Structures are given as structure tokens and as C-alpha cells.
Amino acid sequence: MGAERHILILGGTTEARRLAGELDALPGLRVTTSLAGRVAQPRLPAGQVRIGGFGGPSGLARWLREQQVDALIDATHPFAGTISFNAAQAAAEVHVPLLAVRRPGWVAGPGDDWHDAGSLEEAAAALPALGERVFLTTGRMGLATFAHLDGLWFLVRSVDAPEPPAPPRMEVLLDRGPFTVEAERELIRRHRIDVLVTKDSGAAATAAKLTAAREAGIPVVVVRRPPAPPGVTTACGPADAVRWLRRHLALPGA
Template structure:
């Protein structure tokens, strides 16, 4: 890189709250960064600094982008269930020798008042719901709603940011909203809709955890989908501060 070329950016993958907080901290520190959003959510909250929207074309395309931009540090701050981009990032980092940092918020854990049924994947969640639930609050994201489409005996309140993709259950109502959510509002949703089962993914974090506290207070069962295992590559951190320290160590000269 010549003296006239811009500094190599840190690539931040993901539109999570942690990704935005990290981008803001890097920009404040004067560290160049590019935040990459998948483009699956309309009107996303944009982070500070440069932003690109859309895929790279798999791990090879991502590796080519890293090489073209002389990027030596990648932060995977995607949603914990965004398996494909996390695998692509790990493969691209291996191929290019880039330093890989995975920012993973801690998962939720049940407390003494929680009534959780933990399942391995969304298919297992649908199978469990089909055998017992009657009034379901479904908060797994728009791409997973189709797994519940064949359940006719349950009614679903489906909360999404953007309209669901795929088929919908016969008996349902779609509620479009974006977090963070307040505990009082989550209580009201559960009570007013006579919810007996909440289905969610173990994404962790504070933005959407109020539904779990409300469910515990009201005795609502929670069907919790476990996280997939992350790629076994790179450095794993669990907070924005730790990610910032890791980026500083990897990206700054000396």
C-alpha cells in the first residue's frame, strides 16, 4: 500500500447492535472500518463509517474483497444464527491470513422461575409446538415461519421486522415491530393474546430479553432453540469493549 492509498479498513460483518456500537467506537478512534449488511432487512439502522449492503458471493468473493481492500482484520458481529456468513468469513480469513474476531454476545440462560424447553433447531421447535401449544408467540424471524405452516391446531402471533417469507400457519396474526422491547409491553402482548407458549432463538442480549422475563412472570412456556456451533477459527470475544481491544491490537501498527 502506497502513502497515497487510504488505510486498510477493518471489515465488520453484521447489522446487530454490537456491530453498530463497534463501528461507532472505531470511527471515534480514527480507525477506518467498513460495515457489511446482508440487506435482508428493509430500512436497517445504519452504523457509523462506511457501509456496504449485499452479499460477497460466498467465501471466495469475500476473500477477494479482503485482498482488494488490503483488509487484514475481520469482525464477525452477525446474529448468532447467521451460520452461512460466519462460515464464509472463517474460510475467507483462513484463505487470506486475515485476523478473525468473532463477537458473540453471551446466550440467555434460564433462571429459577423460567419454564424452558430447549430444542436443537427450528424443526424440533415446530414439532414440540404441534403436540401441545394452543396460543403461540413466535419470535424466531421471518425466514423460519414456514416450519410452522402445517400446524393447524395452534394460533400464532408472529412478530417480525419485515413480512415473513414462505408459507404461514392457517391461524395467525402478523405483528410487525422492531426492538428493543419493554417489559410492560411484552406482558401486555402475552396477556392480551392469551399466549401459552413463546418460541424464540437463543440470540442473547438485552434488546429482546424482556419477553423472557414476561413469560417467566406469567408462567408461559418458552421453547428455546439452541445456537448452532460457531466456526472453529479465530478469536472469540463476548463484548464490544473486548472486540475493540482485539481490533486495536490486530489493526494498529507496532
């Protein structure tokens, strides 16, 4: 039997955990998942786990060389733009094959009242004209962008407690998906929400809020994804990623 092939997954998403579980079960592979460390108690995947940054593209390239990585899979959140560009640069420098796993974005349907925003700043600027009681689901890292909106009330949902600066009128809800339509419907009703703000993260785990917003007839401000690195091969899920790896590493079942 040949030497183990080392796979590095840039993780932190449901897809990354599923992929790590599938690859860890395959013979001849050593799987390492790298987590950014922004969540205090992350859900850990199968295989080896490292937590923390690499120190930019040069640091990642050095790690790829030192750890003899055979393939790099970027399965980070669609809004984790910096690490995706770092991965593309490092993979090109070290000549390691790179795949980006990108879940499809959400698409508005009949009855949806969606308002497009190119950034959190654009989303904040749009809010005063859309409502007064905001359900903010964009995460704790960008909360400062909304801190000046003292005329609005915010229900802020995040995995970990946010830090200031923050809107002066807000309630924090610490929770982690997946969420159900019934629960989202009740949140909107109980807090009298009249506008929702979300990032186009895609996937089903957090899509229930969109259905609940449609049913309630409230507008949704949807922040567009940042641009992806050009020329990187993409897959829409773990199954496609496994097939890609089998082909590129000549694994059994290719």
C-alpha cells in the same frame, strides 16, 4: 502518519453498530460494515456501508484482497451461521486476522419453564403438546417450518412482513426491539399466549419476553444456536473487540 487501516465488520446487530461507531471515531481507521440486505430499512452504522452478499467464501476472500482489509470482525447474528463459516475460510485464505463478536446466550433461571430445541423443526414438533396460542419470535425467514400447524394460532413478530408459506391462523406484528417487560407482558395477556418460541439470540434487547413468560407461567421453546467455526478467537462485546484490534494492528492505546 501511516496509511489508514481498513476494518471490515460483518454486521446487522446492535453490537456491530456500536463497534462501528467506536472504530469510526478512532484516527487512522477506515471502517466498512457489510449488511446482508435481509431487512428492508436497516439501522445504518457509522462509517462506510455495503449491502448484499459476497458470493461465498471465495467472493469474500477476493473482496478482502481488493479492498486491502487489515482485519475482519464477524459481528453477525448468532444464528447467521453460514456467513461465519465463510468468514473463517476467507480470513484463513487471505491471512487476515479474524475476530468473532458473540454475545453471551441466555440462561434459564428459577421459575423458567424452558424446552430445548436443536432446530426450528424440533421447535415446531414440540408445540402441539405445549400450547395452542403461540408467540413466535424466531423471525420471518423460518416461518414455513410452522405452516403445517393448522391447529395452533400464532402471533408472529418480525421486522419486515413475512411471505408465504405461513401458518393459516396467525396475526403478524411488525416491530423492532428493544422491548420492555411491560409491553411483552401486555402482549401475552391481550393475545392469551400460552407458549413462546424464541431463538437463543442473547443480549438484553429482546430478553424482556423471557421475563414476561416466566411471570405468566408459560413454557418457552428455546432454539439452540448453530455451531460456530472452530478455532476462531471470540469477544463478548465491542469493548473487547476494540482492545483486540489495538493489539493486532498496533494502534495507539494498545
